[in-house]
Amino acid sequence: MLAVNGGEEKSVVSSFVTRMNLSLPVILDLDKTIFNQYNVVVLPVTVWVDPQGVVRAEQIGPLDSKMVANYVDLLSRSP
Numbered sequence: 001m002l003a004v005n006g007g008e009e010k011s012v013v014s015s016f017v018t019r020m021n022l023s024l025p026v027i028l029d030l031d032k033t034i035f036n037q038y039n040v041v042v043l044p045v046t047v048w049v050d051p052q053g054v055v056r057a058e059q060i061g062p063l064d065s066k067m068v069a070n071y072v073d074l075l076s077r078s079p
Helices: 010-020 033-037 065-077
Strands: 003-006 026-029 045-049 055-060
Touching (some): 026 033, 045 065
16 A cells, blocks of 8 residues: 655655655655546545556545555455
């Protein structure tokens, strides 16, 4: 699991990561290439991609631990 930040400078993202005590990797997408590739238009959004790079699900809005577990289960059953 990783996070992608679109359009913000490293110092802003670093401050947010520290404030939120995040431990996952954060990719800086300064020119929003990744956002455009996955058609991200609202935030927050979680895009669930299988090991082959196929988008299997999208979740708009925040996630809780039960939702994460359900998506992980979905991906583990994907062909």
